[in-house]
Amino acid sequence: MAVFTPVSIADAEAFLAGYDIGEVVELTAIAEGVENTNYRLDTTRGRFVLTLFEGRTDEVSLPFCLGLTAHLAARGFPCPTPIEDRSGAWLGRLNGRAAAVIEWKTGAWLRTPSSADQAAAGAVLARLHLTAADFELERANPVGPAMWRRLADRCVEGEGRASDADRALLRQVQATLARLGDPFTADLPGGAIHADYFPDNVLFEDDAVSAVIDFYFGCTGAFAYDLAIALSAWGFDAEGRAMPDALSAFQRGYESVRPLNAAERAALPRLGEAAALRFTVTRLHDRIFHDPANLVTPKDPAVFLRRMDHWRATEPA
Numbered sequence: 595m596a597v598f599t600p601v602s603i604a605d606a607e608a609f610l611a612g613y614d615i616g617e618v619v620e621l622t623a624i625a626e627g628v629e630n631t632n633y634r635l636d637t638t639r640g641r642f643v644l645t646l647f648e649g650r651t652d653e654v655s656l657p658f659c660l661g662l663t664a665h666l667a668a669r670g671f672p673c674p675t676p677i678e679d680r681s682g683a684w685l686g687r688l689n690g691r692a693a694a695v696i697e698w699k700t701g702a703w704l705r706t707p708s709s710a711d712q713a714a715a716g717a718v719l720a721r722l723h724l725t726a727a728d729f730e731l732e733r734a735n736p737v738g739p740a741m742w743r744r745l746a747d748r749c750v751e752g753e754g755r756a757s758d759a760d761r762a763l764l765r766q767v768q769a770t771l772a773r774l775g776d777p778f779t780a781d782l783p784g785g786a787i788h789a790d791y792f793p794d795n796v797l798f799e800d801d802a803v804s805a806v807i808d809f810y811f812g813c814t815g816a817f818a819y820d821l822a823i824a825l826s827a828w829g830f831d832a833e834g835r836a837m838p839d840a841l842s843a844f845q846r847g848y849e850s851v852r853p854l855n856a857a858e859r860a861a862l863p864r865l866g867e868a869a870a871l872r873f874t875v876t877r878l879h880d881r882i883f884h885d886p887a888n889l890v891t892p893k894d895p896a897v898f899l900r901r902m903d904h905w906r907a908t909e910p911a
């Protein structure tokens with residue numbers, strides 16, 4: 595459960611005084627996610643999400659993230675609209691954190707997506723890229739190669755608290771960092787990307803995508819990197835082994851809306867390695883520095899590193 599900053603009913607009531615969305619009826623901590631504090635907020639006017647932004651989501655980037663969801667939602671893309679307070683602002687402060695109220699979207703994420711679901715999710719990712727084409731803000735990727743190195747260095751400093759398994763993983767991460775260098779040198783089509791398009795950020799209802807959520811890693815980048823992240827998230831089993839049918843269904847769905855060009859196709863394996871490394875590093879860091887006082891369950895970094903085997907095997911000779 596991700597609650598880093600607890601919020602009481604009284605705190606929420608005081609915060610909502612600035613909004614025109616009714617009175618608080620119920621406030622329930624949401625039992626998913628690892629980055630931000632999320633509550634389901636029921637008011638006399640409906641259901642919302644109350645999010646308090648924690649360490650990895652820097653406040654100056656929130657106009658990009660919230661602006662991107664508002665931009666997409668306004669164009670009929672399935673994602674939540676941020677709710678404005680009475681002054682027209684999306685962001686306020688609550689218990690020392692930047693905080694926002696977001697539209698609640700119905701649906702549930704799929705634990706075992708079928709090939710049709712994979713294809714639908716791929717198609718929606720391509721729609722996201724096309725629908726965001728005229729979104730004007732930019733944000734550098736907050737978890738790019740410089741941050742991977744910073745997080746790995748911090749893991750080295752924290753090695754005293756790491757398990758043997760995490761120390762061994764750290765050695766592999768360091769070797770991969772040295773081998774990969776900067777994988778983003780190719781000149782590829784890009785724009786606003788989601789950068790965390792995992793199954794738990796894509797809600798389904800009646801066999802269709804009802805909402806894409808959690809744009810807080812959203813940034814400006816190569817579309818093919820976003821696809822490589824998504825393939826790495828959707829196309830592997832719980833042990834980190836490739837599921838060829840899932841990978842091809844997802845990519846087929848993506849390309850049914852936005853076909854890749856030759857340079858993107860050639861870059862995909864290396865971008866897949868970059869994606870595998872990115873999520874291994876953040877997971878490893880978060881596990882080594884996990885504070886049991888926070889209601890959050892760290893995710894396994896090893897299964898992400900294992901994805902590297904698949905991507906390396908598909909690299910052109």
Ligand SMILES: Nc1ncnc2c1ncn2[C@@H]1O[C@H](COP(=O)(O)OP(=O)(O)OP(=O)(O)O)[C@@H](O)[C@H]1O
Nearest residue numbers: 596624626627628629630643674697698699807808
């Ligand atoms: N707009 C929404 N409508 C419905 N449910 C939502 C919405 N936003 C978040 N949720 C619920 O809250 C959970 C956590 O939200 P979110 O993924 O934004 O958190 P996070 O900590 O940023 O997660 P992650 O670990 O994916 O980065 C989601 O899995 C979903 O169940």
Ligand SMILES: N[C@@H](CCO)C(=O)O
Nearest residue numbers: 628790792873877893
């Ligand atoms: N989707 C990420 C968590 C959010 O950064 C992961 O599974 O590691």
